[in-house]
Amino acid sequence: MIATTLxxxxxxxxxxxxxxxxxxxxxxxxxxxxxxxxxILSDMVMFSAFFATFAVLSRQTAxxxxxxxxxxxxxxxxxxxxxxxSSFVCGLASIAADVRNRFWFQVAMAGTCxxxxxxxxxxxxxxxxxxxxxxxxxxxxxxxxxxxxxxxxGLHVSLGILWLLTMMAQVFTKGFRADIQRRIVCFAxxxxxxDIIWVALFSIVxxxxxxx
Amino acid sequence: xSDQSHDLYRADLAPGEESEGGIRLRVLGYxxxxxxxxxxxxxxxxxxxTDLVWQPSIPVAIVVLAIxxxxxxxxxxxxxTTGPDNTNNVMALFFGILIVVLVIGGSLWIMSxxxxxxxxxxxxxxxxQMQE
Numbered sequence: 653m654i655a656t657t658l659x660x661x662x663x664x665x666x667x668x669x670x671x672x673x674x675x676x677x678x679x680x681x682x683x684x685x686x687x688x689x690x691x692i693l694s695d696m697v698m699f700s701a702f703f704a705t706f707a708v709l710s711r712q713t714a715x716x717x718x719x720x721x722x723x724x725x726x727x728x729x730x731x732x733x734x735x736x737x738s739s740f741v742c743g744l745a746s747i748a749a750d751v752r753n754r755f756w757f758q759v760a761m762a763g764t765c766x767x768x769x770x771x772x773x774x775x776x777x778x779x780x781x782x783x784x785x786x787x788x789x790x791x792x793x794x795x796x797x798x799x800x801x802x803x804x805x806g807l808h809v810s811l812g813i814l815w816l817l818t819m820m821a822q823v824f825t826k827g828f829r830a831d832i833q834r835r836i837v838c839f840a841x842x843x844x845x846x847d848i849i850w851v852a853l854f855s856i857v858x859x860x861x862x863x864x
Numbered sequence: 865x866s867d868q869s870h871d872l873y874r875a876d877l878a879p880g881e882e883s884e885g886g887i888r889l890r891v892l893g894y895x896x897x898x899x900x901x902x903x904x905x906x907x908x909x910x911x912x913x914t915d916l917v918w919q920p921s922i923p924v925a926i927v928v929l930a931i932x933x934x935x936x937x938x939x940x941x942x943x944x945t946t947g948p949d950n951t952n953n954v955m956a957l958f959f960g961i962l963i964v965v966l967v968i969g970g971s972l973w974i975m976s977x978x979x980x981x982x983x984x985x986x987x988x989x990x991x992x993q994m995q996e
Contacts (some may be wrong), residue, residue, distance in 0.1 A: 697963050740898045844942050856930070862912065
């Protein structure tokens with residue numbers, strides 16, 4: 653971080669940035685969020701391995717049902733809207749956290765939680781109906797890869813909701829302390845990243861799967 | 865490493881942080897992002913089920929729309945910009961994208977090659993029976 657500030661310090665002569673060359677170590681907020689950003693990118697790399705597995709195995713149905721026969725795109729559209737709206741409301745929550753407005757923070761986080769739970773509910777129902785129809789993860793290589801990939805994302809959303817409730821409780825009891833603000837920044841990054849993974853997921857797994 | 869230094873000099877921005885703007889401007893940013901994302905999602909779902917376009921173009925269109933929507937999310941929700949205060953975030957992101965492209969592209973490439981070079985299954989069974 654010091655290297656970039658050194659090279660760019662001279663170009664900006666705005667008042668207040670005069671000390672850029674001697675900025676010293678970055679603030680703890682930046683270091684924490686940057687570290688978490690690296691974690692999120694490594695999570696994306698892990699998901700890319702699952703995506704690669706799915707793409708390779710997507711035609712290996714072993715005589716069983718294919719995606720086109722199994723997927724209900726209306727459900728997927730509702731899931732997508734739920735997760736997208738929850739990402740939007742989570743953004744509003746991080747604005748409320750920045751201006752230290754407790755009421756709107758709790759309202760926005762509760763909205764994020766409800767939309768996330770709606771997403772999870774639809775997904776669990778879809779999984780249950782697949783297993784019921786004899787299309788569980790043991791049916792074919794395609795379904796194993798499908799359940800691994802989509803299930804891993806669902807697991808991330810579940811953990812995200814636990815984290816979300818923890819943040820609501822911490823703000824309720826401790827207020828917007830600096831360390832709690834840092835956790836909120838990390839949580840917002842995590843939640844938006846989950847939505848990005850879902851975009852890849854519904855496009856590649858569901859839309860491409862039912863198109864071919 | 866104190867939290868106060870964050871306000872003294874803003875040399876860098878944390879990922880997910882916005883550079884400036886009041887509440888209304890920031891909310892507007894999220895609203896624009898939501899609108900674009902909804903538009904791209906709707907187009908994606910429409911293209912997947914339509915007969916109006918040339919069929920072989922549909923998978924390409926879906927992939928392009930997905931990449932566009934991920935870009936919208938990165939810009940409007942994660943606030944990753946090309947500004948000098950974001951250099952480190954962008955560098956990390958590009959490294960991540962590089963690895964993702966290598967893993968997915970490499971797997972597909974190698975596996976399609978293997979599939980192409982493999983003898984059809986019934987011929988393998990025939991050969992095994994001849995040996996016995």
